[in-house]
Amino acid sequence: MSLRYALLAILTAAPLTGYETAKRFEGSVGHVWHAPDSQIYPELRRMETEGLVQGREERWGPNSTKTRYYITAEGESAFRGWMSEPLRYAPWRDVAHMQAAYFEWTDPDSVRMHLQQHAQHYEEQIAQWSSQVQAIESHEHPMIAARLQRYPAEQHARIVAFKSFAYEGLIRLAQAEVDWANSGLALLEELEAQDAEGAG
Amino acid sequence: MSLRYALLAILTAAPLTGYETAKRFEGSVGHVWHAPDSQIYPELRRMETEGLVQGREERWGPNSTKTRYYITAEGESAFRGWMSEPLRYAPWRDVAHMQAAYFEWTDPDSVRMHLQQHAQHYEEQIAQWSSQVQAIESHEHPMIAARLQRYPAEQHARIVAFKSFAYEGLIRLAQAEVDWANSGLALLEELEAQDAEGAG
Structure with missing residues (x-):
């Protein structure tokens, strides 16, 4: 729907x-x-x-x-x-976090690959969404331009503000994903240092 | 799959x-x-x-x-x-952010209701996931207990660490959702103040 x-x-x-x-x-x-x-x-x-x-x-x-x-x-x-109407929130389904819960099943190099890929994916999303925000705020986005032409001037501020706001939310989420992946890379180093100590 | x-x-x-x-x-x-x-x-x-x-x-x-x-x-x-294997990331589908992009189509009270509901939903998720992290780190979680019994002691640190890490990622995301909803409530007040000025 x-x-x-x-x-x-x-x-x-x-x-x-x-x-x-x-x-x-x-x-x-x-x-x-x-x-x-x-x-x-x-x-x-x-x-x-x-x-x-x-x-x-x-x-x-x-x-x-x-x-x-x-x-x-x-x-x-x-x-x-x-x-x-209030939204109904779907239960969570996130394969990257699901997989991360079982990272002990693979070697540190695979873990590193996954986390780097995760950070990169969301950095690309941030870039994409940031350029949307820019196009929205400058009114250069073709859909915004069409919309502003159609609705009275006193509505323009909120039309633009809510669209930026939506994308800014996605950017916050993507940034949380990047931060998480980086904290995972730090965790991995810690675990490897512990292993080296254990072996030493 | x-x-x-x-x-x-x-x-x-x-x-x-x-x-x-x-x-x-x-x-x-x-x-x-x-x-x-x-x-x-x-x-x-x-x-x-x-x-x-x-x-x-x-x-x-x-x-x-x-x-x-x-x-x-x-x-x-x-x-x-x-x-x-590297993960394939599915394209984004998020109904709450989709709806927020068009909040000018409803009245401020509905916007407030949506944003408050959004914050509350993710605060509940944070509480749920935090209690998972606690049960994992204390080894009281029944699946963790079963797993630690089955695998050698030198693997226990990473078994526990990766599971906590996965949930901590979800908590970061949920916190970003709460922060976003709260920033939306602030935006709404700003827009209402501007409208009041315009009308005054």
């Missing part, structure tokens, strides 16, 4: 064709809620059936048409409704 | 019946990798078919038997193999 709300979120910024929706998704809300194109197209059609969006045929080239999706009043109301 | 490795991890501590596996799962690795019982039983049977565990029938009461699962050499080798 989250995909549906992510798609409604995008369509509150501008009416889009299926193709544009998939592209804009990837460059905006897809950073926070990943979904492949193969899920996006059928979900848009389901949403149309349920009256949350309206598809309008548009001329596309000399002999063909394409569908542009407009959020309906019902779609906006579903989106607002979701916004005012 | 992660469920399979989580089950192998448990069975490296002790051979268990299906029922015991499900119970022990919930009290240990299930904190990090949640899975319902309905997934655990069929996966154990598949693992038996593939030779990763061996089921041995045991007498259970006067007229019945139950199956106890023992990890095989092949199972241990699969577990070690997984441990030495």
